[in-house]
Amino acid sequence: MSAIYDRVALIGLGLIAGSMAHALREKGLAREVVGYARSEETRKTAREIGLCDTVYDSAAEAVAKADLVVLAVPVGAMGAVAQDIAPHLAKGTTITDVGSVKQSVIEAVQPHLPEDVHFIPGHPLAGTEHSGPRAGFASLFENRWWLLTPLPDSPAAPVEKLVGLVTAMGAKCDRMEAAHHDLVLAVTSHAPHLIAYTMVGVADHLRRVTDEEVIQYSAAGFRDFTRIAASDPTMWRDVFLHNKEATLDILGRFTEELFTLQRAIRMGDGQQLHDYFTRTRSIRRGII
Ligand code: NAD
Incomplete structure (x- = not known):
């Protein structure tokens, strides 16, 4: 494939940026892929494994002359990183991010950016429970959704170019409004992670009573269901x-449903349980 961007600068060199570096370089989608991460150890590892063409010791050097900058740091760090790089961005640069939340990232990043750059927020719906510069792999985005939440005044051409890049990395691209993204992701990703973390906490209580049995006899349900509880604590915090709002809304609904089922179990209402599971099984079977 021919290069879509000249110089892509990846800020934060963990699972997502690392996977982008592999995909961009394998497919020849950028003439140059450069990077920066805050931790010296991460930069050292990235250099050792040859993740980028160049790994810089400052974000300013990494973004200079880049025509695409990707912010791939934890959501809470996006604003400070944007402030740091803003004076060094070339006119006409596109900036995107890969954060799992969109409204708060837009609020944190946008005010720092000069008017002559194009900010196009994004979120690849792809990941694993692993993190860090060694965790990335080129096929991570293949056949996965990559949501973009362009701002109302985002010009069409830079958005189309970014859509071209993410689809060339193998992703399916869709666009939606940031608030809607945050509500959808609260249901499909954020609340399930919190529930998985909680279930491991409950198993840990029980482990103190049953010694090692919870681990030893960990059935497929527990293993499958809690795999995501091994994910990075900083990212999920x-x-x-x-x-906050969307997650609390979904957790409130979750608690109501849980109480309904809890009551049905207490009352021995098999019909209600059966009806509920029949309905949810049919919904789940429709999800590939
Ligand atoms: P990661 O922990 O693997 O990597 C994060 C990287 O950012 C690390 O290299 C760290 O050194 C660096 N970093 C942290 N603070 C920094 C700062 N202030 N300046 C520069 N570098 C900094 O995380 P990841 O899984 O690649 O996640 C990155 C972003 O992608 C997050 O915003 C996350 O919400 C989003 N995301 C993650 C997943 C997933 O499943 N892991 C999926 C989609 C989107």
Whole structure:
């Protein structure tokens, strides 16, 4: 494939930026892929494994002359990073981010950016429970959704160019409004992570009673269901702190449903349980 951007600067060199570096370089989608991460150890590892053409010791150097800058740091760090790089951005640069929350990232980033750059927020719906510069791989985005939440005044051409890049990395691209994104993701990703973390906490209580049995006899349900509870604590702390309203809304609804089922179990209402599971099974089977 031919290069879509000249110089892509990845800020934060973890799972998502690392996967982008692999995909961009393998597919030849940028003439140059450069990077920066705050931690010296991450920069050292990134250099050792040859993740980028160049890894810089400052974000300013990394973004200079870039025509695409990708912010791939935890959601709570986006604003400070934007402030740091803003004076060094070339006119006409596109800036995107990969944060799991969109409204708060827009509020934190947008005020720092000069008017002559194009900010197009985004979120790849792809990930694993692993993190750091060694965790990335080129096929992470293949056949996964990559949502863009362009601002009302985002010009069409830079948006189309970014859509071209994410689809060339193998993703399916869709656009939506930031608030809607945050509500949808609270249901499909954020609340499930919180519930998985909680379930591991409950198992830990029980482990103190049953010694090692919870781990030893960990059935597929527990293993499958709690895999995501091994995800990065900093990233998830930031997601909940920055998608507060939508997550609390969904958790409120979740608690109501849970109480309904709890009551049905207490009352021995098999019909209600059966009806509920029949309905939810049919919904779940419709999700590939
Ligand atoms: P990660 O922990 O693997 O990597 C984050 C990187 O950012 C690390 O290299 C860290 O050194 C660096 N960093 C942290 N603070 C920084 C700062 N102030 N300046 C510069 N670098 C800094 O995380 P990840 O999974 O790649 O997540 C990155 C972003 O992508 C997050 O906003 C997250 O919400 C989003 N995201 C994650 C997933 C997922 O499943 N992991 C999926 C989609 C989107």
